Amino acid sequence: EAKSNGRNLYKFYEPAMNERIMERRQLEMDMRQALRRREFRLDFQPRYDAASQTIVGAEALVRWQHPSRGLLSPGVFIPLAEETGLIVELSDWVLNEACLNALCWGPELMVSVNLSPVEFQRSDLVDRVGAVLEQTGIAPSRLELEITESVMLEDAASALTTMNRLKALGIRLSMDDFGTGYSSLSYLRSYPFDGIKIDRSFIAGLDQSDSSEAIVNAIVSMGHALSLTVTAEGIETVAQLGKLTDLACDQAQGFYLGRPMAPLLFQQVLRDSNGVEPEGTLAFAGE
Numbered sequence: 249e250a251k252s253n254g255r256n257l258y259k260f261y262e263p264a265m266n267e268r269i270m271e272r273r274q275l276e277m278d279m280r281q282a283l284r285r286r287e288f289r290l291d292f293q294p295r296y297d298a299a300s301q302t303i304v305g306a307e308a309l310v311r312w313q314h315p316s317r318g319l320l321s322p323g324v325f326i327p328l329a330e331e332t333g334l335i336v337e338l339s340d341w342v343l344n345e346a347c348l349n350a351l352c353w354g355p356e357l358m359v360s361v362n363l364s365p366v367e368f369q370r371s372d373l374v375d376r377v378g379a380v381l382e383q384t385g386i387a388p389s390r391l392e393l394e395i396t397e398s399v400m401l402e403d404a405a406s407a408l409t410t411m412n413r414l415k416a417l418g419i420r421l422s423m424d425d426f427g428t429g430y431s432s433l434s435y436l437r438s439y440p441f442d443g444i445k446i447d448r449s450f451i452a453g454l455d456q457s458d459s460s461e462a463i464v465n466a467i468v469s470m471g472h473a474l475s476l477t478v479t480a481e482g483i484e485t486v487a488q489l490g491k492l493t494d495l496a497c498d499q500a501q502g503f504y505l506g507r508p509m510a511p512l513l514f515q516q517v518l519r520d521s522n523g524v525e526p527e528g529t530l531a532f533a534g535e
């Protein structure tokens with residue numbers, strides 16, 4: 249038995265562990281080249297005004313078209329990017345690309361970009377965001393950065409300073425995956441958030457349990473009492489959308505309303521649903 253012989257156990261696991269480490273190293277090397285090779289791309293998921301069901305913006309979600317592994321989702325490579333520090337370079341690209349796309353959507357729509365907690369620990373975050381605003385020329389009020397509670401958990405004091413400086417740029421801040429952490433509520437009081445996104449686990453629960461409905465109701469009321477825009481994410485059914493509208497949730501996002509999609513498809517959806525004529529094409533904006 250493996251337990252009775254430590255040496256055998258070691259030998260047994262060694263090849264598998266090495267394989268994993270090698271695979272990670274390979275992926276890391278691949279990622280270093282991926283930016284240059286333009287293998288990353290953004291999908292955009294529409295965000296709707298819940299009452300009127302018009303599109304008010306979109307969230308940028310990064311994907312990696314890996315040459316041999318196929319399409320990789322952020323859950324696979326963002327953690328690796330965070331560990332290696334490549335997240336900064338990747339995030340610069342995401343921010344820039346997201347803002348350039350938003351310029352094609354007319355003058356008003358919002359674009360949301362997810363930030364990694366790792367980026368918050370670096371002193372250059374505010375300058376980087378400022379540089380993207382300047383380079384792209386997008387109105388700062390159209391950019392929203394989504395952060396999770398873990399940002400505050402890492403270093404509460406410096407997170408507050410960074411968030412205040414980001415706010416001074418004129419952008420919006422929202423708390424993503426709201427309700428999954430254990431101190432979300434207290435953070436809302438002391439940090440300059442403009443909005444919250446209710447985690448999709450509560451939205452999924454709307455179909456089954458009264459407790460989810462009570463929680464969502466409470467989050468919406470509290471958000472409104474604090475003058476925050478409340479967005480529900482992960483809406484998959486018409487019933488969920490109906491309940492959220494009843495509960496006066498401001499904005500809605502989810503597969504039922506629109507999946508994350510390629511930039512040109514999003515522009516098409518925008519034209520069809522809002523009747524908005526985009527001001528340019530992707531190629532034009534990228535010049």
Ligand code: C2E
Nearest residue numbers: 309310321322323342362363364482483484502503504508
């Ligand atoms: P998130 O910011 O909470 O994004 C929502 C995730 O839920 C996305 O997964 C989206 O595709 C998925 N989703 C949206 N609507 C529905 C729905 O109705 N049902 C279900 N089951 N899922 C839905 P995705 O694209 O795999 O992204 C996962 C996470 O990766 C994101 O969670 C975000 O935290 C992170 N991420 C994505 N793009 C970036 C990025 O550019 N930078 C950073 N730092 N993180 C990113």
Ligand code: MG
Nearest residue numbers: 307362394424
């Ligand atoms: Mg998000």
Ligand code: MG
Nearest residue numbers: 424425445481
């Ligand atoms: Mg989320």
Ligand code: MG
Nearest residue numbers: 362396424425
């Ligand atoms: Mg998330």
